[in-house]
Amino acid sequence: MKTVCIENSTASGSLAFADGNQIIDVFEFSRSGALAVSLQNMLKRQGSPDQIVVGIGPGSYSGLRVAAATALGLSAALNLKVHGCPSVLGYEAPEYSVVGDARRGTVFVATVRNYKLVSMPILIPYDEFQQQLSNFELIYAIGTIPGLDGFPISVPKAQNLVFRTESFTDSYEPLYLKEAHVTGAKIP
Amino acid sequence: MSEPTVLAIETSCDETAVAVLQGRSRLLCSEVASQIDVHRSYGGVVPEIASRNHLAKMGPILRSALTHIQLREVDCVSATRGPGLLTSLLVGYAAGKGLAIGLDRPFVGINHLEGHLLSPFFGEAACPVQSMGLIVSGGHTMLMHLVDLGKYILVGQTRDDAAGEAFDKVARLLGLPYPGGPIIERLAESGDPDRYKFPRGMLASGDFDFSFSGLKTAVRYLLPSLRGDFEADLCASFQAAVVEVLVRKTIKAAKTFKASIVTVSGGVSCNQSLRKNLVEAASKAGLAVKLADPKLTTDNAAMIAFAAFERYQRGMLGNLEDEADPNFKIH
Ligand SMILES: Nc1ncnc2c1ncn2[C@@H]1O[C@H](COP(=O)(O)OP(=O)(O)O)[C@@H](O)[C@H]1O
Numbered sequence: 001m002k003t004v005c006i007e008n009s010t011a012s013g014s015l016a017f018a019d020g021n022q023i024i025d026v027f028e029f030s031r032s033g034a035l036a037v038s039l040q041n042m043l044k045r046q047g048s049p050d051q052i053v054v055g056i057g058p059g060s061y062s063g064l065r066v067a068a069a070t071a072l073g074l075s076a077a078l079n080l081k082v083h084g085c086p087s088v089l090g091y092e093a094p095e096y097s098v099v100g101d102a103r104r105g106t107v108f109v110a111t112v113r114n115y116k117l118v119s120m121p122i123l124i125p126y127d128e129f130q131q132q133l134s135n136f137e138l139i140y141a142i143g144t145i146p147g148l149d150g151f152p153i154s155v156p157k158a159q160n161l162v163f164r165t166e167s168f169t170d171s172y173e174p175l176y177l178k179e180a181h182v183t184g185a186k187i188p
Numbered sequence: 189m190s191e192p193t194v195l196a197i198e199t200s201c202d203e204t205a206v207a208v209l210q211g212r213s214r215l216l217c218s219e220v221a222s223q224i225d226v227h228r229s230y231g232g233v234v235p236e237i238a239s240r241n242h243l244a245k246m247g248p249i250l251r252s253a254l255t256h257i258q259l260r261e262v263d264c265v266s267a268t269r270g271p272g273l274l275t276s277l278l279v280g281y282a283a284g285k286g287l288a289i290g291l292d293r294p295f296v297g298i299n300h301l302e303g304h305l306l307s308p309f310f311g312e313a314a315c316p317v318q319s320m321g322l323i324v325s326g327g328h329t330m331l332m333h334l335v336d337l338g339k340y341i342l343v344g345q346t347r348d349d350a351a352g353e354a355f356d357k358v359a360r361l362l363g364l365p366y367p368g369g370p371i372i373e374r375l376a377e378s379g380d381p382d383r384y385k386f387p388r389g390m391l392a393s394g395d396f397d398f399s400f401s402g403l404k405t406a407v408r409y410l411l412p413s414l415r416g417d418f419e420a421d422l423c424a425s426f427q428a429a430v431v432e433v434l435v436r437k438t439i440k441a442a443k444t445f446k447a448s449i450v451t452v453s454g455g456v457s458c459n460q461s462l463r464k465n466l467v468e469a470a471s472k473a474g475l476a477v478k479l480a481d482p483k484l485t486t487d488n489a490a491m492i493a494f495a496a497f498e499r500y501q502r503g504m505l506g507n508l509e510d511e512a513d514p515n516f517k518i519h
Contacts, residue, residue, distance in 0.1 A: 037509055062278060069278070072247050073285060076290070077286070
């Protein structure tokens with residue numbers, strides 16, 4: 001099974017082409033206009049895939065929409081299935097949390113255990129997140145967060161996401177976050 | 189050999205549209221999924237909701253369009269690049285690129301206004317020629333001198349409200365629903381266009397610009413003093429003021445720029461009074477007229493496909509690196 005994976009939830013996007021459980025091509029880009037050309041070049045090198053996986057966030061709505069729509073166009077042309085997969089699963093490590101700026105004084109937080117989301121990513125205010133920092137071990141930030149530094153900035157990558165098959169869904173729509181107030185106890 | 193086939197996607201505002209056109213006239217399909225009911229409850233288009241809906245509808249509408257054709261028959265893929273709402277544009281534009289990549293066909297991004305401007309030539313055997321184009325919609329009112337394909341000179345435009353916007357705002361003053369254009373036109377049919385004297389904005393300005401906000405204000409000031417059955421006369425008088433300025437400036441622009449054809453396109457060009465008056469004035473002035481087919485006037489992908497066909501024919505192709513542009517310039 002050949003899979004092409006598009007991950008575009010942050011300012012640095014990536015593509016991966018896998019054949020079975022082997023990655024045979026990766027490409028990273030940092031301008032949104034580069035996604036389509038990079039994808040075209042990858043498919044010229046590797047031929048057509050059998051399925052498409054697209055990162056669905058959380059992250060930049062515009063980036064996610066461009067990725068999902070590109071995947072839809074490609075799938076219509078090649079008659080392929082599109083799977084969505086939460087972008088935050090696109091790290092090598094099996095256990096970690098991901099935080100990202102969600103504007104208006106909030107961050108989203110997603111916690112991953114054994115390569116899977118513990119729960120759907122949640123939105124919490126900065127200060128609440130700061131109070132709970134001691135509950136987290138490894139935190140990746142997908143970009144800078146005003147007023148919160150000290151986290152390694154690290155973005156999800158398509159070459160990891162493509163193997164999170166257990167978390168593939170039929171929906172390619174971005175994860176639209178809902179406000180949620182959580183107590184410390186709920187965050188492992 | 190059959191003529192080239194172009195597939196086009198249009199998502200510049202709140203309509204998700206896909207069309208497939210073979211040659212200049214064989215429209216193999218033209219599908220529009222409207223969101224107007226979703227947005228009506230908010231009193232306008234909400235960009236975030238429009239974008240979510242475009243993405244949700246894109247898959248089904250593409251699949252439905254592709255049932256009408258063999259994929260390998262598509263020679264070129266196009267999508268509206270701008271102007272419009274960025275969050276809406278980027279969905280259709282990216283879907284078009286994905287399709288072009290999968291089909292291994294050229295991609296061309298089309299200016300929405302070029303789609304309007306060329307639409308009066310839809311279905312003709314030859315390519316669009318030198319003409320003076322009036323584009324009148326809910327968001328635009330402009331006179332564009334079409335010199336050649338891709339060579340357009342902006343001759344004049346509105347300094348405030350677009351003509352369609354004026355119809356919509358006056359309708360709102362009268363407590364009528366959106367969009368106001370068609371309703372005002374219907375009421376105007378039985379009204380007296382000379383009953384109220386409304387200003388002809390910028391008619392003597394010496395240039396080709398328009399202004400409709402004074403007209404709207406005049407209606408607003410007059411309204412409280414009116415009693416009884418005034419609606420039809422008011423609509424007829426308002427419409428006459430809009431139409432007179434549009435028609436006279438269009439004819440004058442055509443003469444000034446030595447264009448022997450005048451065209452009209454965009455949502456407001458559905459207006460029968462505008463069509464009739466333009467035809468009469470043009471014939472008096474010895475000019476030919478081309479009116480956009482009403483089916484091509486509101487947002488649709490057929491007009492985008494037509495513009496893309498012309499560009500494809502001339503090898504004026506786009507590239508996959510260009511991005512959707514909410515302020516994409518045509519001139
Ligand atoms: N018969 C008509 N007479 C006058 N205006 C009309 C008529 N039909 C539609 N309109 C106006 O056309 C506009 C919609 O046209 P459209 O080309 O879709 O504009 P846009 O995409 O810029 O909103 C609305 O403002 C509407 O009131």
